[in-house]
Amino acid sequence: MTMQAASTEIASRTAAIIDEMKGLEGPLLPILHSIQEEFGHVPKDALPVIADGLNLSRAEVHGVVSFYHDFRAKPAGRHVLKLCQAEACQSMGSDAIAAKVKQLLGIDFHETTGDGSVTLEPVYCLGLCACSPSAMLDGEVIGRLDDEKIEEIVAEVRS
């Protein structure tokens, strides 16, 4: 597909999402979530379409997209691993857990492995504070992380 065609494709799929949701009160966040679900990230080419559809300036849309940690500018790896780094997990050694995961995967937070298998992110609280340290792998929650569980997770994302 040429770049032109790709951008037209993004525009038309974005327009369909906007059509479906613009009747909501305060539709921008739900629309951005849907776009991210559709494309795996919020493509740059979608922004002018949203601005047009909701009668906002491009700057306003960019401002909102860039404010929130959840919205990605580029696609994530096939798996997304979030490690909780908040206080309750800190009290149970989340620092050491993060260091070990980073070493095993060979990447830092906010990075994706070279083979595109996994993106590693910090998260500040998953609400699993009575079973710390915790993590979320592709939306599934994991508590009381230890070396054994880390190795299982790393093996799973690598397979």
Add this chain to the structure above:
Amino acid sequence: MIPRIYIPADSGALALGAEKVAKAIEKELRERGVEAKIVRNGSRGAYFLEPMVEVATSEGRVAYGPVKPSDVKSLFDSGFLTGGHHKRWLGAPDKIPFFAKQTRLTFARCGINDPLSLDAYKSLGGLRGLQNAVAMAPADVVKQVTESGLRGRGGAGFPTGIKWKTVLDTAGAQKYIVCNADEGDSATFADRMIMEGDPFVLIEGMAIAGIATGATKGFVYVRSEYPHAVATMNKAVAIARKAGVLGVNVLGSPNAFDMEIRVGAGAYVCGEETSLLNSLEGKRGVVRAKPPLPAIQGLFGKPTVINNVISLASVPIIMDKGAAYYKDFGMGRSRGTIPIQIAGNVKNGGLFETAFGLTLGEIVDDIGGGTASGRPVKAVQVGGPLGAYFPRALFDTPFDYEEFAKRDGLIGHAGITVFDDSADMLKQARFAMEFCAIESCGKCTPCRIGSTRGVEVLDKVAAGIEAEKNLALVTDLCNTMKFGSLCALGGFTPYPVMSSITHFPEDFKPAPARVAAE
């Protein structure tokens, strides 16, 4: 009677392997040719016992936990379907000390049944509060909530009834009820547990708020880190709508009330009420200056009640059993019960609902059972990332809004993180500043710039560079942030920082000069 087996599907239980346990139990039932009904309930909140599996026997429920998939075969061999003894046997859930010592009002039903069964909800007293409310004048509903002494459980502790009265008294063609379910504070999971374990109580509370104030539309703003809570709430709203609990005629009355579930996008600051309103409107989650109060100009500029999940979920019991019943619990100006969340490095972690007034020591040592690591407790942070660190010397502080304020701390959303003696309080103070820098919305200077400078100055202290002078600078900076910030993010970050410096000065002393190894 077909035996019933209860396996929690609460996130906390799932994180500890409840799904694998459920699969193992299903497989065992199949292989043994035994018929049984599996119910996926929420969690009762004793996470040190999760996954806690219960069976309904002729003598009532019998609990087993923490159950591992490898326990399942032997559980069946021990006749657990009829309550047989096993090493994981815990007996009747109500008799387990962690539960027996609690006073469950808000969480009375949480974790007992299938959270999406409206019949089960009604069978345990659900909807009685709403039924009473629809038969009353709005002002009387507001009065009853005011008289109960209920204060905002999100952290600020503002009287809920007074907030409602302002909205009731403010004219508006459209008013809103907004539920703040952006539970971002570490050590807190009460909102998540209610949304996953008893979603109808929140829906009922919001409907009552709507009837009391003349609001016809509600929003629950749930953080995106809680996908299970979002899914459960969405299903519960659809069920409530179908059953006429929500809609143009709430429980057949002339009152209209409907609601939507909205998902946040990973910004901690959106737990601040005005920032949350901006986010719901589709804007950057930037804090608004007050006044105007949200009660007068809130969502889309309309009169808006914005309450925390637990505040709203506490309303149904107040409307069911009366203001006096609720007010009878507690101490001083802190009335009713509070779901304390015991977390971090603690042996018996979980949710403990009780009347205000227990001391911090009773909570940490007696109920929490001390640290998970078995080492001495060094510090406990009360109230999330913006709460103060308390040393053992202050363990006599009663759990009460005013008593905590007197000791330069706050209850916040009632989360407690326990740290053992391996904690480095300089590192914790630095993290508080760093977290504020990451999450600052950027609107006001003390928070936006102060947090970054705070990290830098604390790094100098850690490196032993003019420690005394730099600590004085941090103290001064904290003072500026506390009094100069627009909201609690910048304004309360000084709590963890200053409490660390005040109570644990030894951690801020310059490290002894290191002798070069070469």
